[in-house]
Amino acid sequence: MSGTLVMFVGGDEKLYRTSEEGLRQLGTPIYVGSHEQATLLKLISTSIIIANTAILAELMPLIKELNLNNDTLMKALTMSGADSAQLRTRLPWMLNNNYPESFSINLAKYVIDQTIKHATNRGKTLPLLTTINKTLETANQKGLGRKDFSEIANLNP
Incomplete structure (x- = not known):
């Protein structure tokens, strides 16, 4: 990246x-x-990155069923409302099953754990992030994500 x-x-x-x-x-x-605001904002920002990547990973079986070449697929998605930095960076990794060392599942899970902890301390629940956290845990147990957490795409081939 x-x-x-x-x-x-x-x-x-x-x-x-x-x-x-x-x-x-x-x-x-x-x-x-404040330091607390900066910390929470960083957790929120990174949680959005993780959630965006998780939905891309979940959709990989359907994306593959389209049987489009990668250039056409990327052009269509990046020119639509689906565009994001994660789509431009991590989707090609998923499509090529080639994950450079970037942001491990353990690190992604730590960020989500901390974000959920902050929310819980404020009386809030984060059901989508909780689900993503379970996905990260499953991937970790299966030995995925040593290079990048986007390897969760391989959970549902």
Whole structure:
């Protein structure tokens, strides 16, 4: 995956402002307020990535049934409302069954666990993320996802 590192920064705003130039050398910092806000925003952002990839993985059997060449499939999906960074990055990995080392199932499960924990502490439930978490656990038990969590596409060939 390529891109620019986006950093959700929390804490003392004055300290952020004095450090902003140095942070910009690493990527794109976004000051969001408190450390807790930055942490939760990062969990939410990453949970969305995981959920988006999980639906792509779940749909792989149907995608394969279309029997389209990959270029046509990608063009159609990226030009529609289905487009996303995960579709552009991880769907080709799934289509080619070629998963570079990127973001393991263990790491994805940790993020989802932490997001669910934050929600539970606030009296909220996250049924879709809970289901995705069970899928990640199943994949982990089957030895998938050593390279990238998108290998969950291989759960339902």
